[in-house]
Amino acid sequence: MLTEEKPGAEADEPWHLNAALLLERLRQLTACAALPALRQAVLTLKQDLAQADHHLHAQNATETLVTCRPAHILADLEQIAAAQTLERAQYYVERLIKSITEVRTSAINDINLNRWKEYDDILTDSLWLIDRRDNSGVHSAGYWGNFIPQIPHQMLRRYTRKGDWVLDPFAGLGTTLIEGQRLGRNTIGIELQDTVASQARALLAQEPNRHEVVSAVITGDSTQIDYQAILQHYGQTSVQLVLMHPPYFDIIKFSANPRDLSNAPSVAVFLSMIGEVVDHVAPILDRGRYLALVIGDKYAQGEWIPLGFQTMNEVVQRGFTLKSIIVKNFESTTGKRHQKELWRYRALVGGFYIFKHEYIFVLCKQ
DSSP: OEEOOOOOOGGGOOEEEEHHHHHHHHHHHHTOSSHHHHHHHHHHHHHHHTOTTSTTBOOSTTSOEEEEOHHHHHHHHHHHHHOSSHHHHHHHHHHHHHHHHOOOOOSSOOOOGGGGGGOTTSOOSSEEEOSSOOOOTTOOSOSTTOOOTHHHHHHHHHHOOTTOEEEESSOTTTHHHHHHHHHTOEEEEEESOHHHHHHHHHHHHHSOOTTOOOEEEEESOTTTOOHHHHHHHTTOSOEEEEEEOOOOTTSSOOOSOTTSGGGOSSHHHHHHHHHHHHHHHGGGEEEEEEEEEEEOOEEETTEEEOHHHHHHHHHHTTTEEEEEEEEEEOSOOTTTTTOHHHHHHHHHHHTOOOOOEEEEEEEEEO
16 A cells, blocks of 8 residues: 655755766775675765765766765665675676666656666555645645546656646646646646636646646537647647546536536446547557546445446447556545535445545556
């Protein structure tokens, strides 16, 4: 079980080290002819790193820097010192040198796999326990049904690179677009309600756009809009990630518009409309790239309706492979926040369990 990492303590603020001097010290370790001498050299290096005014710590902006968190580089040095053979210790030294001098990424994200241990803020387990939503900057919980910003943040970090294009067919107040703007991803959001779209644009205008990326909220019906024409307007032909957080059928009524998925007359019609959205977005998503679907289940007339899995199946049927199912907790909904005791009573009487989770389905286009 994982919890979303909170901002680090001051003791683990990043170190900005002089790359040339650090590499020189590490290469000296490879020249050690005996394990005791190597361990002593490691101890001395750790002591020097612990001194904030030591010349290993970069003194001016003209130096070539290595930025790392103390816990990670110290753990690597401890592993070197704990090695039982000189050969193994020097292998760990070479690996540390490689992590500083070489960058190795995949085709779908900017994670440096040579320094993978440093990405402990990126979740990789399938159970997400998140205490509270991120309300930093212009993020707002005021729109009923908004998903928490940590979800698009994690998806963007795992499945996109800086400069990639992301589509959110259910933009709402622009949670995905805000995170995309912060992380340097170009994002396009489709929102059915013009008033909500206008609010999202206003929020985005207040959020700093340090990477100078596109963050566009377009009013339209995500089941019918011409996505290719929208992309052509920005000189693009495809996107690298689709992030969908549709209504959970009729649990929350978002508008009176009959094209609103929350007004679908039945689960079958709702699923058909979801299928229309996927039919439109699948052609503009690059092969081998990902679609993330965030949705929960529904309880009606004494029956648990597996809406999440039914919706996921609509995507799978359209040429996608299911890669992961993430279960994310939620403590309360707006409708149940002040009725906890009533819902507990209803559960005891009705023989059901109260929803405390939703799903994030991660699917790859074949």
